[in-house]
Amino acid sequence: MVEPATASQAAAPAMPKLKDELDIVIPTIRNLDFLEMWRPFLQPYHLIIVQDGDPSKTIKVPPGFDYELYNRNDINKILGPKASCISFKDSACRCFGYMVSKKKYIFTIDDDCFVAKDPSGKAVNALEQHIKNILSPSTPFFFNTLYDPFREGADFVRGYPFSLREGVPTAVSHGLWLNIPDYDAPTQLVKPLERNTRFVDAVLTIPKGTLFPMCGMNLAFDRDLIGPAMYFGLMGDGQPIGRYDDMWAGWCIKVICDHLGLGVKTGLPYIYHSKASNPFVNLRKEYKGIFWQEEIIPFFQQVVLPKDCTTVQKCYIELAKQVKEKLSKVDPYFDKLADAMVTWIKAWDELNPPAGGSSAPNGKAA
Amino acid sequence: MSLPIKDDEIDIVIGALHSDLTSFMNAWRPIFSRFHLIIVKDPDLKEELKIPEGFNLDIYKKLDIDRVVGTSTSIIFSGYSCRYFGYLVSRKKYIISVDDDCLPAKDNKGFLVDAVAQHITNLTTPATPFFFNTLYDPFTEGADFVRGYPFSLRSGVTCALSCGLWHNLADYDAPTQALKPEERNSRYVDAVLTVPARTLMPISGINIAFNRDVVGPALLPCLRLAGEGKFRWETMEDIWSGMCVKVICDHLGLGVKTGLPYVWRNDRGDAIASLRKEWEGVKMMEEVVPFFQSLRLPQEATTAEDCVVEVANAVKEKLGSKDPMFARTANAMLDWVKLWKSVGGSSSSPGA
Numbered sequence: 001m002v003e004p005a006t007a008s009q010a011a012a013p014a015m016p017k018l019k020d021e022l023d024i025v026i027p028t029i030r031n032l033d034f035l036e037m038w039r040p041f042l043q044p045y046h047l048i049i050v051q052d053g054d055p056s057k058t059i060k061v062p063p064g065f066d067y068e069l070y071n072r073n074d075i076n077k078i079l080g081p082k083a084s085c086i087s088f089k090d091s092a093c094r095c096f097g098y099m100v101s102k103k104k105y106i107f108t109i110d111d112d113c114f115v116a117k118d119p120s121g122k123a124v125n126a127l128e129q130h131i132k133n134i135l136s137p138s139t140p141f142f143f144n145t146l147y148d149p150f151r152e153g154a155d156f157v158r159g160y161p162f163s164l165r166e167g168v169p170t171a172v173s174h175g176l177w178l179n180i181p182d183y184d185a186p187t188q189l190v191k192p193l194e195r196n197t198r199f200v201d202a203v204l205t206i207p208k209g210t211l212f213p214m215c216g217m218n219l220a221f222d223r224d225l226i227g228p229a230m231y232f233g234l235m236g237d238g239q240p241i242g243r244y245d246d247m248w249a250g251w252c253i254k255v256i257c258d259h260l261g262l263g264v265k266t267g268l269p270y271i272y273h274s275k276a277s278n279p280f281v282n283l284r285k286e287y288k289g290i291f292w293q294e295e296i297i298p299f300f301q302q303v304v305l306p307k308d309c310t311t312v313q314k315c316y317i318e319l320a321k322q323v324k325e326k327l328s329k330v331d332p333y334f335d336k337l338a339d340a341m342v343t344w345i346k347a348w349d350e351l352n353p354p355a356g357g358s359s360a361p362n363g364k365a366a
Numbered sequence: 367m368s369l370p371i372k373d374d375e376i377d378i379v380i381g382a383l384h385s386d387l388t389s390f391m392n393a394w395r396p397i398f399s400r401f402h403l404i405i406v407k408d409p410d411l412k413e414e415l416k417i418p419e420g421f422n423l424d425i426y427k428k429l430d431i432d433r434v435v436g437t438s439t440s441i442i443f444s445g446y447s448c449r450y451f452g453y454l455v456s457r458k459k460y461i462i463s464v465d466d467d468c469l470p471a472k473d474n475k476g477f478l479v480d481a482v483a484q485h486i487t488n489l490t491t492p493a494t495p496f497f498f499n500t501l502y503d504p505f506t507e508g509a510d511f512v513r514g515y516p517f518s519l520r521s522g523v524t525c526a527l528s529c530g531l532w533h534n535l536a537d538y539d540a541p542t543q544a545l546k547p548e549e550r551n552s553r554y555v556d557a558v559l560t561v562p563a564r565t566l567m568p569i570s571g572i573n574i575a576f577n578r579d580v581v582g583p584a585l586l587p588c589l590r591l592a593g594e595g596k597f598r599w600e601t602m603e604d605i606w607s608g609m610c611v612k613v614i615c616d617h618l619g620l621g622v623k624t625g626l627p628y629v630w631r632n633d634r635g636d637a638i639a640s641l642r643k644e645w646e647g648v649k650m651m652e653e654v655v656p657f658f659q660s661l662r663l664p665q666e667a668t669t670a671e672d673c674v675v676e677v678a679n680a681v682k683e684k685l686g687s688k689d690p691m692f693a694r695t696a697n698a699m700l701d702w703v704k705l706w707k708s709v710g711g712s713s714s715s716p717g718a
Binding site for chain 2: 146
């Protein structure tokens with residue numbers, strides 16, 4: 001049986017790292033009570049709350065947190081017509097938070113995710129682990145059998161080429177979930193009682209050329225390195241698909257990270273995922289995605305980005321072009337999505353003008 | 367989900383680099399005693415082997431090796447490479463091999479790890495090399511494919527190789543261990559995962575298992591460092607073999623898993639003393655990695671034997687001029703295939 005940590009078990013670190021360089025982005029439609037559990041670990045940081053759904057509702061933020069909150073009206077006001085690229089009635093709207101942030105790093109977490117316990121019973125400071133992951137290099141070009149060689153107590157194994165031991169900058173840290181695992185609707189229907197109780201004490205780099213399903217529940221990334229590619233797509237209200245927002249972003253960022261020589265890590269930290277969403281509702285949202293991903297995956301596996309795509313924005317625009325060319329035949333939705341991807345980049349660049357350095361070449365093209 | 371495997375489909379192959387195997391065999395007794403063992407004595411070992419009673423085993427020594435292999439081969443089955451003779455003469459489907467300085471490890475609950483059972487589980491459940499599952503091996507109890515994993519890739523492919531890990535003395539190279547002389551691996555990572563297709567890795571021979579039917583000849587004793595010695599810090603034979611196996615598995619659509627099981631590796635040797643010898647191996651890796659990363663095998667190569675020949679020819683062509691060691695290795699690989707075909711029993715099944 002796996003249980004979450006209680007609020008009293010979490011102990012605040014003496015020196016919260018990257019306090020002024022990291023924003024926490026939380027999408028929500030209900031309340032943020034879950035933050036009470038996270039207080040010792042997250043209170044030092046600035047929150048960006050993206051309120052989905054009815055903008056007239058007031059979201060209560062627990063006292064003591066420093067935050068900015070955006071509802072749909074704010075999004076429409078800030079982006080004008082470009083607001084069309086931000087999903088409505090879907091947690092995909094969180095990427096608006098990425099866009100308005102002025103910080104270098106983002107940690108995003110869902111409002112049904114609590115503090116997990118490691119096997120010794122100690123509360124897991126998920127943000128601290130994400131920061132460790134992001135501030136140490138990744139090793140995408142050769143697999144290390146002892147996982148992340150930069151972790152304490154590990155190293156590169158015999159046979160690992162020395163020329164590859166410096167690693168590359170880490171752009172994304174993908175965390176996992178105890179209790180309710182991130183299964184799709186069919187799997188949830190077949191195994192409604194399955195809980196993830198296995199604490200796998202590893203962080204590893206996902207090798208270059210390998211795609212993965214990126215979950216947005218417990219995720220951190222370097223905005224400067226990969227931010228513009230973290231668009232969570234068109235989901236929810238008025239769209240034929242849902243629950244593929246983070247998947248879409250994950251495939252895009254992986255292709256771009258591979259191209260630019262950046263790393264993506266997965267594994268620790270764990271959070272405790274408390275709420276199982278309704279599998280029948282999920283099935284309705286996902287079912288097109290289940291068919292479409294059979295075409296989408298080969299598309300991403302075969303994408304080649306030209307050498308002159310040296311910035312994330314250039315890579316992303318090129319990707320949007322190829323989505324329009326190659327995936328529109330799967331469904332006209334992809335035509336719309338490709339347009340939205342371009343709109344997103346335009347909006348990103350408007351809100352993050354070059355003086356900030358976000359459209360400077362970042363990383364070498366592979 | 368795993369296929370029911372009979373004990374008589376399994377051989378445990380041990381290369382004896384130490385003459386007194388008493389404590390080794392007794393420590394493994396609860397796990398090994400059900401199975402048939404092949405013990406191959408390092409031909410360079412002078413002392414008689416000491417093996418406790420109660421095991422079903424066959425022992426091969428220098429005389430046996432010479433008799434079977436003759437002098438017509440360039441392959442030297444000495445040191446760690448002696449175990450490959452065991453692979454050659456085995457007639458079982460699954461082979462499990464651990465170094466003779468390794469003992470059963472304990473898991474995170476304090477229970478003894480049945481490394482054989484875990485390797486067999488790894489080999490008899492599918493591998494998933496074409497898409498990464500963030501919850502690791504989806505065929506493990508309590509896990510599954512995550513949201514976003516394409517359904518068409520969920521049946522997986524045959525797992526040809528299972529690479530285990532090591533507690534206590536991890537398989538670090540000499541420079542690393544010399545720099546951190548006190549470092550011991552105590553972390554128990556409770557996961558098995560498939561190494562993605564086209565991703566290369568250092569495959570250690572210390573704790574390994576494989577499906578002999580599909581990849582037998584691809585595990586090969588062909589690269590010998592000039593200063594090859596009797597410590598893992600002084601050899602790269604398994605690393606070379608592993609690069610070949612991974613490329614061949616990728617080509618044949620077979621999977622390679624890594625992670626559990628752990629074994630406990632005894633402290634042995636002096637990393638600093640081995641530093642001199644290891645340097646050759648370190649240099650070698652720099653040369654071969656780009657070669658293996660770009661190696662593509664022709665479609666007509668549909669068995670492990672065919673693939674080994676193709677790799678050998680490519681080694682000769684692309685690496686032969688860089689260092690005579692590679693030309694020797696390529697020839698040894700071709701000799702190995704011939705040997706496998708004449709002594710190794712029926713040829714491998716074509717890849718999945």
